[in-house]
Amino acid sequence: MxxxxxxxxxxxxxxxxxxxxxxxxxxxxxxxxxxxxxxxxxxxxxxxxxxxxxxxxxxxxPAIRLKDFAKIEMGSLGKDEIKIELQREAFTVKLLNKLWEKYGKESLEQPDKKIIIVKVDPVKEIDELRELVIEExxxxxxxxxxxxxxxxxxxxxxxxxxxxxxxxxxxxxxxxxxxxxxxxxxxxxxxxxxxxxxxx
Structure with missing residues (x-):
């Protein structure tokens, strides 16, 4: 002890x-x-x-936020999407669960195990996504x-x-x-x- x-x-x-x-x-x-x-x-x-x-x-x-373990940026030019590039995969399952809960499964694509595409308005959502709490x-x-x-x-x-x-x-x-x-x-x-x- x-x-x-x-x-x-x-x-x-x-x-x-x-x-x-x-x-x-x-x-x-x-x-x-x-x-x-x-x-x-x-x-x-x-x-x-x-x-x-x-x-x-x-x-x-302290709380672990998405920005602590991923790069978050605008998606492809002309598309309403945000690209999340995971730098550590330890929180992937918790992250996916949070994203599904917030945006629905139909709004997500995962073309690669380290890349997640979120189909949302990037201007409205990018700052909120950076601060998304994954674990407390x-x-x-x-x-x-x-x-x-x-x-x-x-x-x-x-x-x-x-x-x-x-x-x-x-x-x-x-x-x-x-x-x-x-x-x-x-x-x-x-x-x-x-x-x-x-x-x-």
Whole structure:
């Protein structure tokens, strides 16, 4: 497991804190999420009952756009088409699926495995095609992280939840009961304390 800069689990129940920490470590390791969390603080109180999960994230990989792995230019003179010349073929299947979804199969030709012709108005579509997102690694990681927290980490029965999510942090507050304002305030304080430690 890649070492977290901070990993604290607080609880009035010492055994519960230790068990929760082991559970979180196992879940993060199982889903290969260790590297995306830099700092992690959790508070759990089974008597209240409340579970607070806050983490600062370290997501590195930005979205992959068509322009990142292909040359996009006007097609043959006098024709309404755009020529895509693939420089790397790793994303071909995802690209074709996106193009079929956006323009329909009848609008595409693939005369060569590295060439795709899209029959559309090039003036209107060329800039949009260059920026077309083919893969969003950050979003896939965030989806896995939310599933891990919501389905595997938060105690069963804690169905009342509030969460905030961005590419830099995640915050979850969960309980069996109505969420108290002081729990949400505590979660925000935990998040701010991790940010302060990081900046120090």
């Amino acid at each position: 890649e070492q977290l800069e901070t990993f604290n689990v607080e609880s009035p129940d010492a055994v519960g804190a230790k068990t929760t920490k082991i559970l979180i470590q196992d879940v993060l390791a199982d889903l290969s999420l260790n590297r995306v969390i830099g700092r992690l603080k959790v508070f759990v109180d089974p008597v209240e009952p409340v579970f607070i999960f806050t983490a600062l994230l370290r997501l590195g990989t 690694p950050q979003q896939e990681v965030l989806d896995r992280l939310i599933d891990a927290i919501a389905l595997r980490i938060i105690p069963e029965g804690f169905r009342v939840r509030k969460h905030e999510l961005s590419t830099s942090y995640v915050l979850f507050v969960a309980s069996e009961d109505t969420l108290k304002p002081e729990w949400i305030a505590r979660a925000k304080d935990m998040l701010e304390s991790m940010r302060s430690e990081k900046d120090a």
